[in-house]
Amino acid sequence: MxxxxxxxxxxxxxxxxxxxxxxxxxxxxxxxxxxxxxxxxxxxxxxxxxxxxxxxxxxxxxxxxxxxxxxxxxxxxxxxxxxxxxxxxxxxxxxxxxxxxxxxxxxxxxxxxxxxxxxxxxxxxxxxxxxxxxxxxxxxxxxxxxxxxxxxxxxxxxxxxxxxxxxxxxxxxxxxxxxxxxxxxxxxxxxxxxxxxxxxxxxxxxxxxxxxxxxxxxxxxxxxxxxxxxxxxxxxxxxxxxxxxxxxxxxxxxxxxxxxxxxxxxxxxxxxxxxxxxxxxxxxxxxxxGGTWRPVRIRYPRLRPGFGGSTSRLLQLAAAAGVVAVGLCAFAVLRQPDWAIPVDGHTDDALRRPGLVLSAGWVGSALLGVVVAGKFSRWTLLVAFLAMMPGNFTSGSHGWFVDAAAHEGPLLVELTATVAFGALATYFLVLACLERREPDTITGEVLRMESRKGKGVARFLVLDEGNTDLTTAWALPAASQGIATGAKVRLRVSRGTRTIRSAELVRAAMPEGDRVKPAKQDAS
Known part of the structure; x- marks a missing residue:
């Protein structure tokens, strides 16, 4: 040794x-x-x-x-x-x-x-x-x-x-x-x-x-x-x-x-x-x-499409949803029944299994949309691979994949997905147009601030305007500084995406906010 x-x-x-x-x-x-x-x-x-x-x-x-x-x-x-x-x-x-x-x-x-x-x-x-x-x-x-x-x-x-x-x-x-x-x-x-x-x-x-x-x-x-x-x-x-x-x-x-x-x-x-x-x-x-104590209920729009998005980001998401819709529509219209054949495990044409043919078109359209949206990562390919697994094990002459591949024209699921992604693309385009309007100005006290997972992701900011007992959180850009819970702020916001475009501090929050500090005496 x-x-x-x-x-x-x-x-x-x-x-x-x-x-x-x-x-x-x-x-x-x-x-x-x-x-x-x-x-x-x-x-x-x-x-x-x-x-x-x-x-x-x-x-x-x-x-x-x-x-x-x-x-x-x-x-x-x-x-x-x-x-x-x-x-x-x-x-x-x-x-x-x-x-x-x-x-x-x-x-x-x-x-x-x-x-x-x-x-x-x-x-x-x-x-x-x-x-x-x-x-x-x-x-x-x-x-x-x-x-x-x-x-x-x-x-x-x-x-x-x-x-x-x-x-x-x-x-x-x-x-x-x-x-x-x-x-x-x-x-x-x-x-x-x-x-x-x-x-x-x-x-x-x-x-x-x-x-x-x-x-x-x-x-x-x-x-x-x-x-x-x-x-x-x-x-x-x-x-x-x-x-x-x-x-x-x-x-x-x-x-x-x-x-x-x-x-x-x-x-x-x-x-x-x-x-x-x-x-x-x-x-x-x-x-x-507003003068009196009251409980304020808060909603967090975590699943709201376009929440906190800028105009360029909304256009990018609209393009991504449109690519998926066009890809699914083109695949459904151009697909022919002879593209897929039922095979067994010993046939050289295993790649023409009905499940693989359908999965390749659907997953391929989704991947194009992910690339356009800028969300492609090393995990994307793993998810795509796993998404094609159910179709990979489909063979024989019976089953949903076999019947779907033999169907002429678009399937109901393809029509539904195409309409859904088309509507989503339209929704993002409308939001992008609304973002071109002059932002609204609101004033209130910051009730809560919460971070969200991911770098560069907008944070939740809950503002109490003093006139309602129910409020919805706004999207504060992650790079924003100088705003703390308890501060009174004036915000310029886009209501469509609930995004804060700019923030002006009206009254700072009490330092620490926990102890009442004695007033400083004048040294003179």
Missing amino acids: TLIEQLYWGGAGLILLWLVAFVFALVATRNGVVTPGPATQEFGDDPEPPAVVSLLGNQWRGVEHAAAATLLDLAARGFVELRQPGDDPARSTVHVTEAGRAAPGLMPYEQRVLARVTARAANGGTPIGAIAFRDDKRAASWNSALRQEIIAEARLRGLSRFRFTRWLGSALLFCAFVPGALFTVAAVMGGHNLRAAFAVGVAPGVVLAFMLGKSLRERATPKGLERAGHWAGLRAWLTAHEDFAKLPPASVTVWDRYLAYGTALGVTSLSSRLLGFDSGDRRRVWSSY
Whole structure:
């Protein structure tokens, strides 16, 4: 065995040893078993906040419903008020009280939740559905910061700790890149350039470091396991009340902090569902643009032909649909019954099978349209090959393909497809003509913005014009910048393709949109 081979085998052996050590570390640092205590309604002398209880109740894996539980706890303590004006709990509103505006001595995660509510209820009360975020990234960032603040509080109370100690995590991270060093040396000795050698050496370490990073979670302490058992007893007591899970958020005035702890422990399904601090329902967004809060229903025209297309693009799509229609029509008119003959597997004329003849004409017309539309890729040929497979296995003297190939003149399916593609070509031409008109001007607030798959594909922009409870998303060019959720904009749009031609910022969105920042004082 040469030295180069020894280095490669040595690196592989080190990777195996690292994996064994990593598995052993995972087993040695796994969470202990929580022993549920007896059912009880007592919180204890120094009860943990509901947000921390959510961490304990989720086995230190996450803080699901922690934000909703914190809001209910703030309501129980008089910092906010939850009102339900009618029978529908989804129409409940949240209001910040005078005590909440001062809010002394709150923990960081409580301040974060209260700040979010205050920002949304700046001009009085706000529907509880309006607390949800309109932007997925902002929601993820906000909830991530909330989770870190809750974990920090749990560590201060001695209930949680790092899964790996600092020396163990550092040792595993360092050793993850040792095999790659051997691979790099072996690659250089083997005559590879430095870039290739570096890539070979770094790749294993990156994979192992990724595995290590995914396992860096929280771990229970003995005190944490004891307190988790106590709160499991409270969960059992709350679960025994059959109607507790269906309590609306406004019932906090009757159940006090029990509703908050029940939400943290996953018992109150209705309250935790209504008090969402995530990205919310993408098809139903609360908006105050126009003066009053109201739910706005949103439609996304994903299957609308020509959506977001320019004039040149519409003409190209019209040409593609027209090519398909002409190709199918020409094939149907010129096709003769003697083009195809029923054959068996031992005949040299296998290419004249009825199924292959028909499939070749139909798939060939479709391929021409794909080429004209500019959508031809390496996968197109694979799809075309698979589309011809059913006809390839057709032989003998009976079957749909045999009867269709023997038919004189166009088939019903060919006539239908020709008319459909012809109508589609006409539709694109009409849209292209409409695009030549002067764009309309509309003004409103951006409710949501969503990306779509594919490079250069227009994004969805949902605009609330303040005069309707139902809106349809517009197509915002992918290269557009400077527009954010919550901003007031003036758009020049083409209604036929629902395309935004230009956008003017009227009022910028509030920075971050989550915390109410104190006003800057004049230095003079």
